[in-house]
Amino acid sequence: MDHNTRADLKSEAEHLYFCLFRDSVPPGLVAHYLNVHEFLAELRDLPSEQLGTIRIIVSKELDASAVEPWLRCKGRRHALSSKLLLVVYLVECGGGYNEVLRKGRLGRGRMVFAMSCGLVGLLRGFYLKVRHGLV
Amino acid sequence: MDWFDRVIVGSGPAGVGAARRMQSRGTCLIDAGDMPKDEFPFPSLREALNTGDAKAVLGQNWEMLANLSEAGRLHLKLRATALRFVMQGEPFNVCDAYDQVLLHGAGSHAVGGMSNVWGAQLLRYTDDDLADAGDWPFRASILDEYYSDLEGHIGISGQIDDMHGFLGGLSPTMPPAPIGPAAKCLYARYLSNRSNRISQRLLLGRPRLALATAPGNGRPAHSFGETEFFTSGQQGLYTARLTLEELKAGGNITYLERHQLLSWRESSEYVELDLREIDSGQRRIVRTRHLLLGCGTVQTARLVLQHYNECGRMLPFIDHPPALLPIFMPSMLGSELPERSYPIQLVGTLPSSGRRDMISFYYPGGMLWSDLVPDVPLPMNATIRIMRALLGGMLVAQIWQTSRPSLGNSLRLDGAGSVMISYSERSSCTAIPELLRALRSLGAYSVARLASLSPPGWGFHYAGCLPMRHAPRAYETHVDGRLWDSKRVRVIDGCVMPSLPAKNHSLTLMANSARIADEVMRCGY
Numbered sequence: 001m002d003h004n005t006r007a008d009l010k011s012e013a014e015h016l017y018f019c020l021f022r023d024s025v026p027p028g029l030v031a032h033y034l035n036v037h038e039f040l041a042e043l044r045d046l047p048s049e050q051l052g053t054i055r056i057i058v059s060k061e062l063d064a065s066a067v068e069p070w071l072r073c074k075g076r077r078h079a080l081s082s083k084l085l086l087v088v089y090l091v092e093c094g095g096g097y098n099e100v101l102r103k104g105r106l107g108r109g110r111m112v113f114a115m116s117c118g119l120v121g122l123l124r125g126f127y128l129k130v131r132h133g134l135v
Numbered sequence: 136m137d138w139f140d141r142v143i144v145g146s147g148p149a150g151v152g153a154a155r156r157m158q159s160r161g162t163c164l165i166d167a168g169d170m171p172k173d174e175f176p177f178p179s180l181r182e183a184l185n186t187g188d189a190k191a192v193l194g195q196n197w198e199m200l201a202n203l204s205e206a207g208r209l210h211l212k213l214r215a216t217a218l219r220f221v222m223q224g225e226p227f228n229v230c231d232a233y234d235q236v237l238l239h240g241a242g243s244h245a246v247g248g249m250s251n252v253w254g255a256q257l258l259r260y261t262d263d264d265l266a267d268a269g270d271w272p273f274r275a276s277i278l279d280e281y282y283s284d285l286e287g288h289i290g291i292s293g294q295i296d297d298m299h300g301f302l303g304g305l306s307p308t309m310p311p312a313p314i315g316p317a318a319k320c321l322y323a324r325y326l327s328n329r330s331n332r333i334s335q336r337l338l339l340g341r342p343r344l345a346l347a348t349a350p351g352n353g354r355p356a357h358s359f360g361e362t363e364f365f366t367s368g369q370q371g372l373y374t375a376r377l378t379l380e381e382l383k384a385g386g387n388i389t390y391l392e393r394h395q396l397l398s399w400r401e402s403s404e405y406v407e408l409d410l411r412e413i414d415s416g417q418r419r420i421v422r423t424r425h426l427l428l429g430c431g432t433v434q435t436a437r438l439v440l441q442h443y444n445e446c447g448r449m450l451p452f453i454d455h456p457p458a459l460l461p462i463f464m465p466s467m468l469g470s471e472l473p474e475r476s477y478p479i480q481l482v483g484t485l486p487s488s489g490r491r492d493m494i495s496f497y498y499p500g501g502m503l504w505s506d507l508v509p510d511v512p513l514p515m516n517a518t519i520r521i522m523r524a525l526l527g528g529m530l531v532a533q534i535w536q537t538s539r540p541s542l543g544n545s546l547r548l549d550g551a552g553s554v555m556i557s558y559s560e561r562s563s564c565t566a567i568p569e570l571l572r573a574l575r576s577l578g579a580y581s582v583a584r585l586a587s588l589s590p591p592g593w594g595f596h597y598a599g600c601l602p603m604r605h606a607p608r609a610y611e612t613h614v615d616g617r618l619w620d621s622k623r624v625r626v627i628d629g630c631v632m633p634s635l636p637a638k639n640h641s642l643t644l645m646a647n648s649a650r651i652a653d654e655v656m657r658c659g660y
Contacts, residue, residue, distance in 0.1 A: 065516040095187030118517025
């Protein structure tokens, strides 16, 4: 991968991590994100319109997590779904977010609140998808 | 040239089931002998995640991300580095009615075969099961002595409960595996509601597992470290490899590893096998009085078709693709999750349906939660935050229904000799509405839309290519396992099963191969 692409992927990793966890990305995760893209050919062979969507989301700092459900498809995943999911895997398996993912108590009230936020996120994501013509 | 009284090809459940009945130096077990190239270095998934080493969990080459771009590209149990060895044999494809490939599969060359990744439910077929499935040439009770022998050898955990009549079999010798909060609650409500006729609609019980919940049979107890998706070498979990190791250690069979059967020739006095040593490529000839083929349904069918030089001939093919249905218990959401667990929590059936469906209830918390994230219809950041609470009140019902041969489902060889499996006919899961109604009365909920049907080929309960008959025609087998026109070549794996009851066929595979082995010992030639 040339320097330009690595920089793009670094920006992607940073933005997607922020959309998921509202925090700065750990440096080790960026390295893994780049490494996975070197190993998995399918991440280098993505439809151009989907890559364009990702570029828009990253450059305009749109909420990727909100938009992604509206781009999900059966069978082969949308590029945004794959890349967001990659960050999720790297965080879970990198132990970086054990406190949120696997420990601590989430009472029913907070769970309902989190789900409600998720539903609001869905609505916002739909608006962003239409507003920016994301495909 | 080597000479043996009996040769068994394949070290999976069928092969070792037969080998146990034919223990002597004159019995040779041949297999390709693949072993894991890597081991999962952690005793539990939690410890692995706590290291913070993503590559230690996901693989040095990110093997666990095999489904990142395409959901279901690789079965969840076949992704890990330490499990890739399980399916490295001859490839095959499963296609639908439009020749779209549903599954890229491969036969197993692994020591122990597909038992390396089984769920360890070992269940007897009953006479009712076989009568319902149809076409079996004998009653299940004929296998009773073999079932009992195997259950004693393996060690089965479980309990006598409402599912005992359905599951059949001996009293388990070890207590049942522990269950998580959702399963505990569901089962407790079931027990307290039995007087309200719930048991007329749904029977629930603890699973029968080849899993040591206490030390015994010379084996340690299982650690419930949630490593089922990462390794096959869990202590306390029985696989066919354990029996093979015991037979080898006792000097009770001759083991010829790292050899592949290419072909055979049968004369009136013996069968001559043409073998290839896998590592060197050298050929080796072995003669035997009796050949028992236990390579697994797909590979045995391939060998038989190649033997008779039949490209294009279609053999019946049966699989058990299950339906999956997530179930939620609102009262249990947010419950404390167990530190250790085993996936299968409860088993059930629907007695009023008139069918003999088998339902296994799984706890999905003992796997990578990232595997579950895409299935939740919410933004991923919300899903991540609620996942822990969700899993406290969640089970996944895996619904198995009886599978029978069907004209649209077949196995054949193409012009290049590769296995092609067409699976164009599958029945929909008719159990879901009834299951939902029964579960609602126990405070567990779901909707049919959340159900997903596994693609054909994903059940990995393959069977039916060379079915047993009392009067077999071409490409069928005698009840004693012999190929229709053979005196000395027998089939001992799932190929011979004429239909598949809803329960998994693993223990019956072993029992039937043991029965056929006894036929060989008694045949007098």
